[in-house]
Amino acid sequence: MAEHKLIIIGGGPAGLSAAVAAVDAGLAPEDILVLERDSEPGGILNQCIHAGFGLHRFGEELTGPEYSGRYIAMARERRIPILCNAMVLSLTDDRRVTFVSPETGYTTVEAEAVILAMGCRERTRGALSIPGTRPSGVYTAGCAQRYINIEGYMPGHRVVILGSGDIGLIMARRMTLEGAKVLAVCEIMPYSGGLARNIVQCLDDFGIPLKLSHTVVQIHGRDRVEGVTVAAVDEANGRRPIPGTEEYFECDTLLLSVGLIPENELTRGAGIDLDRMTNGASVNQFRETSAPGIYACGNVLHVHDLVDYVSEEADTAGRAAAARILGESAPVVRSVKLSTGHGVRYTVPERIDLAEEPEDVRIFFRVTDVYKKVQLVVETEGGEVLVKKAKSAVAPGEMESLTIPAAKLAGVLKSGEGGIIVKLNETGGDK
Amino acid sequence: MLYDVLIIGAGCTGVMTARLLSTKNVKVAVVEAGPDAAVGATSANSAIVHAGYDAKPGTLKAKLNVRGNRLMKELCSALGVECRNVGSHVVGFGDADLPMLKELLARGQANGVPDLEIIGQEKLRAMEPNISPEAMHSLWAPSAAITCPYGITIAAAENAVTNGVDFYFNFRVTDASRAGNVHYLTNGEETVAGRYVVNCAGVHSAEVAAILGENDFPITITPRRGEYFILDKAVGGMANSTLFVCPSDRGKGILVSPTVHGNLIVGPNAYPISDGDDKSTTAEGLAEITAGARRIMPNVPMNMAITSFAGVRATPNQYDFYLEISKQIPGVVHAVGVESPGFASSPATAEYLVGLLEECGLKLEDKPDYIPTRRPDGNHIQWNRLTDEEKAAKCRENPAYGKIVCRCETVTEGDLLDMLDAPIPAVTIDMMKKRLRAGMGRCQGGFCSPRVAVLIAERTGRGLDEINKSGPGSWLVTKREEG
Numbered sequence: 001m002a003e004h005k006l007i008i009i010g011g012g013p014a015g016l017s018a019a020v021a022a023v024d025a026g027l028a029p030e031d032i033l034v035l036e037r038d039s040e041p042g043g044i045l046n047q048c049i050h051a052g053f054g055l056h057r058f059g060e061e062l063t064g065p066e067y068s069g070r071y072i073a074m075a076r077e078r079r080i081p082i083l084c085n086a087m088v089l090s091l092t093d094d095r096r097v098t099f100v101s102p103e104t105g106y107t108t109v110e111a112e113a114v115i116l117a118m119g120c121r122e123r124t125r126g127a128l129s130i131p132g133t134r135p136s137g138v139y140t141a142g143c144a145q146r147y148i149n150i151e152g153y154m155p156g157h158r159v160v161i162l163g164s165g166d167i168g169l170i171m172a173r174r175m176t177l178e179g180a181k182v183l184a185v186c187e188i189m190p191y192s193g194g195l196a197r198n199i200v201q202c203l204d205d206f207g208i209p210l211k212l213s214h215t216v217v218q219i220h221g222r223d224r225v226e227g228v229t230v231a232a233v234d235e236a237n238g239r240r241p242i243p244g245t246e247e248y249f250e251c252d253t254l255l256l257s258v259g260l261i262p263e264n265e266l267t268r269g270a271g272i273d274l275d276r277m278t279n280g281a282s283v284n285q286f287r288e289t290s291a292p293g294i295y296a297c298g299n300v301l302h303v304h305d306l307v308d309y310v311s312e313e314a315d316t317a318g319r320a321a322a323a324r325i326l327g328e329s330a331p332v333v334r335s336v337k338l339s340t341g342h343g344v345r346y347t348v349p350e351r352i353d354l355a356e357e358p359e360d361v362r363i364f365f366r367v368t369d370v371y372k373k374v375q376l377v378v379e380t381e382g383g384e385v386l387v388k389k390a391k392s393a394v395a396p397g398e399m400e401s402l403t404i405p406a407a408k409l410a411g412v413l414k415s416g417e418g419g420i421i422v423k424l425n426e427t428g429g430d431k
Numbered sequence: 432m433l434y435d436v437l438i439i440g441a442g443c444t445g446v447m448t449a450r451l452l453s454t455k456n457v458k459v460a461v462v463e464a465g466p467d468a469a470v471g472a473t474s475a476n477s478a479i480v481h482a483g484y485d486a487k488p489g490t491l492k493a494k495l496n497v498r499g500n501r502l503m504k505e506l507c508s509a510l511g512v513e514c515r516n517v518g519s520h521v522v523g524f525g526d527a528d529l530p531m532l533k534e535l536l537a538r539g540q541a542n543g544v545p546d547l548e549i550i551g552q553e554k555l556r557a558m559e560p561n562i563s564p565e566a567m568h569s570l571w572a573p574s575a576a577i578t579c580p581y582g583i584t585i586a587a588a589e590n591a592v593t594n595g596v597d598f599y600f601n602f603r604v605t606d607a608s609r610a611g612n613v614h615y616l617t618n619g620e621e622t623v624a625g626r627y628v629v630n631c632a633g634v635h636s637a638e639v640a641a642i643l644g645e646n647d648f649p650i651t652i653t654p655r656r657g658e659y660f661i662l663d664k665a666v667g668g669m670a671n672s673t674l675f676v677c678p679s680d681r682g683k684g685i686l687v688s689p690t691v692h693g694n695l696i697v698g699p700n701a702y703p704i705s706d707g708d709d710k711s712t713t714a715e716g717l718a719e720i721t722a723g724a725r726r727i728m729p730n731v732p733m734n735m736a737i738t739s740f741a742g743v744r745a746t747p748n749q750y751d752f753y754l755e756i757s758k759q760i761p762g763v764v765h766a767v768g769v770e771s772p773g774f775a776s777s778p779a780t781a782e783y784l785v786g787l788l789e790e791c792g793l794k795l796e797d798k799p800d801y802i803p804t805r806r807p808d809g810n811h812i813q814w815n816r817l818t819d820e821e822k823a824a825k826c827r828e829n830p831a832y833g834k835i836v837c838r839c840e841t842v843t844e845g846d847l848l849d850m851l852d853a854p855i856p857a858v859t860i861d862m863m864k865k866r867l868r869a870g871m872g873r874c875q876g877g878f879c880s881p882r883v884a885v886l887i888a889e890r891t892g893r894g895l896d897e898i899n900k901s902g903p904g905s906w907l908v909t910k911r912e913e914g
Contacts, residue, residue, distance in 0.1 A: 037838065085833070085834050087838065087841075089841065100822070100826060100835065100843075102830035102831065103830070104833070105827055105830075106819065106822045106833065107823075121877060122877050124737070124873075124877060125875065126661075126736060126737045126738030131711065131712045131713050131716075131717060131739075133709075134710070135905060136899070136900035136901070136905035136906060139877075142877065143877045143881060147881055148911075151881060151885060151895055151908070152911060153895050153896060153908035154909045154910070154912075178911065179912050217714065218711075222708070223900075223902055223904030241714075268665070
């Protein structure tokens, strides 16, 4: 069985950032193998030709291919081996990786550390159980994006979009620019799941209506989509469609942007603990999962709204994996669990593994609902505030973060506090 | 070309009949309204090879189901199609259901179903840990099996093509005529001619009987739609065998069953509809199935549904299948009103129909050079079903088997190329999906369908805008406007 010190599963922004960070932390590039299932590295960014990436990371606005291109270049400069067309079929908790590729055939390798960077997939019509016929012309937004931006064809001309996630908003604009008529974007929630800037730049600027608290209740058409029925939903009654509010849209295409699901089939197969809220592995601040030496970062861990944060998270995982391999990890003295309090849906990490001398730890989290005028708080179970921040508005679509200073964590270590809670306090104003 | 036999309909009954005839020295054509074999009821049902205790003793259904169950397993094995002998339980929820279970046991024994027994709650729970605590006993039928109904039907169709049968797809018979002892079937554009005609047109079989010239045909068909959910493979192990609810006044009830591919299937309901081709699902129907499934398995995780679909059964105005020689038109044999257990019965139904053709005067001799496999060089076994050693060897032999195109179902480029080259070339997204399961997994083709479409386009020398999801009109993309 071949051996590698570090295997990174996925050659998108997460996998490439992690590989670069591992080399920069002292790991020899030849000890790394990046396995990418597509024919070239870069991941989904390769088809995201719109701008808006890299503002935090590079201080400038890049397109998706430009952003991934920078990381591909950094990986190439460091001579990091990337094997494309390589699909990992199984992973064990003791870091045996079975994969297949045209170049290597069907192979099993062992590693001292593995970084999971498989990204996420789009939720489908089936997961929503939208009733009706099953014609051609029902696409996930990412699938339609590939047809336009990679293959150079139009997936349809009169379009209804279900779901106001960022890819749906981007595709509303893209289809319009290509000459299609986008009739409406329907969102079952009373607010959009996408970034505020995308609502303005992709819908408002083109006069595309956003129908909040609406969903598609029926798909029509035998061979190709001929129309969809849209209805308002009752917020007070489990978001069930309200009879009598149905509206028929004649269209040839229905695009779905109804959520992203971290691709954790390999993770599950390895018996790694998953967080039910993120659908990703449960990790410590170094993004190490419940299986020692297996790390996770990027959208396989939790769905990010900005790739800049994916890169940052991947750096953390890459550095930690290198430290483990190089024997530089500080021993863990105590593990502290992070839990969610009022208004917080999930946190990453889910635990902090404290060493003798703790470092700053940045906590990422999402809120459960749209709130105005809040205070975001991280505190101990005993009520000691570790860090807090006031915000005029928060929404589930935008990830929040707070950094716990090292000194505060040293205090937690000393005091023997049991756990840490992340919550929000409503400080007035309407919800 | 004058065929000996024309078969109308490439569902399981028509295809099994064509395949059986392909072992003989006759020239056969199958005309099919849809774009592929197995696109009607054969593609959308519970995927069960029923044991045969349900049908009333003495009926064709009883006889053909029990024999079909055995033949189907043999055929799956001969053509390299998965079939698992998981058995089935008819679950009773209290003493009120016991007389019905006993009735089914008696019917099964009369029909010759092997090894039937009624088991108690303790044994049932040991076999099916997720079953409702209110399930008190079951009729256990170990010979019931699961397979892929369209998979075996397509394999049988390819076996038939390998042995000289011609298939005409997108050929909906709109008119028929007869001159002497030759029948002509036309779709308005093309005409095929043959000495004998077998009507296996499923939900349209009564309409086809009329087109063939039957007056006062005794059978009418009421299409009955049934809706289903498929759940993710992560929960496919929640049932070890097929779990039926004890039939009652409310109908046969909703079943929960593992599929041969490792998913869980839940359904169906049954509602009469007017349009036999209307395979749409409804919010009410899907809710009804959810409720029905919870009765048998309270913790069935319906949030793990990856898709839902509907099939349409050809329900006749009589209890039994109508398998008869036409009383009015010489050389015509009807297979009408073949609903459940039509699939399980189909290999035996084929034998019966071939017998009727012989009664009509068709002379049959064994073909000395009959090829028993799906293609001349053997059966296609998908890469992901091979052993580790075989997988490695296959990749060395051809690197295309090392390239995964469908990630959820582990379908390789080599498999896709095999299907483009098959006796019935797979040239649509749905044809690939049915043969290889590309696009049938949890992402439902979101990732692989553009890649599959591109591969089909490249290999067939067509533009991506000429590739369909299934039949004509189901286009995927159009050319982009220039400028």
